[in-house]
Amino acid sequence: MGSGIAQCIAEHGMRVFILDSNPEIVKKAVSKISERLQRAVDSGEITSDHRKEIFEKICIVENLNQAEDADFVIEAIIEDIENKKNLFNRLDKIFSNDIVLASNTSSLSISEIAKSANHPERIAGMHFFNPAYKMKLVEVVKGIKTSRDTIEKTKKLANILEKIPVEVNDTPGFIVNRILIPMINEAAFALQDNVADKESIDTAMKLGAAHPMGPLALADLIGIDVCLHIMESLEKNLNNPKYKPCELLKQMVKENKLGRKTGQGFYTYKK
Template sequence: MSRIGTVGIVGAGQMGGGIAHVSALAGYDVLVYDISSDRIEKGLATISGNLARQVSSGKLDEQVRKEALSRISGAQSMSDLAAADLVIEAATEDETVKRKIYAELCPQLNPAAILATNTSSISITRLAAQTDRPERFIGIHFMNPVPVMKLVELVRGIATDDQTFETAKAYVNALEKTITVSEDFPAFIVNRILLPMINEAIYTLYEGVGSVEAIDTAMRLGANHPMGPLQLADFIGLDTCLSIMQVLHDGLSDSKYRPCPLLVKYVEAGWLGRKAGRGFYDYRGEHPVPTR
């Protein structure tokens, strides 16, 4: 399989929807699957809204928006993904969940189809070993939000063959994204550097060195970051931040990757950031307010 015509996406959330969005704009037919029709409909509605915003801001022509939307369909069952040449799993950052998806998905796929994962931290080699096609399995890690962020990390597992890599590369190039190639080490490149910085910012809060507002202001104005690390953690999702730190800690066995106890406590409380209404900021009012 050297040419991609139809892209299947498992997961209609923020990442899956973003991948569908950019794939349709690049001219691919897209099938979006999730565990319920409600989730699929919500995901498609979000894509439609995001495309409309691009039109209203002058970044997209109305006709292009209509054509892109016409290329995206909901897949009512995994068997509908048999039509896809490339299937990208964009489920939650939980290895158990991903393994379960592959067990159900692989028997439905075209034998020649490429299976990819959007994991931001988990071993591609280990995930590939749970499939029937390790040679045609690859990591295609998009950044969030997908329509805005230009970078994609391509990660080969030990078994990924050259044709799979080249086909994935051609697909990402067609999306007009910039590729960086990472070796298959825990958290790859971006999150290997970014998440320990966020974790250190949480330790800085935990130890009382500064308040939420002080830490975020310091990094925005002192390091010229577009948003502070605690604000960014809320945007990513504190459960995702914790999962990635656990992957780093388990995979590299270095105490410097130990998740901050305060991060663990926030996740245990269900304060997962923007998506939950509370994290290091409380988003339930008109303006975000620091929670510490």
């Protein structure tokens, strides 16, 4: 997701710093951006000169201090609350107090993340959807202590990126994942219970519910591990058995059948 967000920002003429504790992840992110932009050139969406201009906006840095003059910070690390809290504690100390610190978390509490900082009022959720350089929606999440100014700055950036920001309170799953992921989970149950095969389930939802993509194919796009993590988070934080993850999802994660990113999920993909 981080590479998609960085690409989106660069495509809108802004300089973007990319940083990860693992240099290999940065290398892969830049490679993905390069490949996507080249496909855009090949399809006639952009020119080679425009591709070069976009790519020149992307700056790789080795530590946070090298990006301390940034006007806005977006975190997109793994969905682990302690890792995020530790990072935001560091971000809060490095960046000036008027800079928004936004998390791209898909399910974790913004209020909990903000507890690690001395200035929780400048921390908000800015949840992009995959692929971030194409999908129009951004969920702007208001934590308990998030200021109105922080929310407005976050919505303003979303508008600059030609996104549609939707403001949401800090609740498990926010809007989309609170509704979407349980539907995917139910589709997995339908497959597990032999209601129908995967193609029939997806076709039924596309034609019967006017969905552009079936729930199982969508799960492969999102990532089976991500879907499972969100379901586990919903079950834990809402304390409701209706959010119990399907065993099929758990088994697929154990077998590293995570969807498109591993080449195998509910469907098989060429890497």
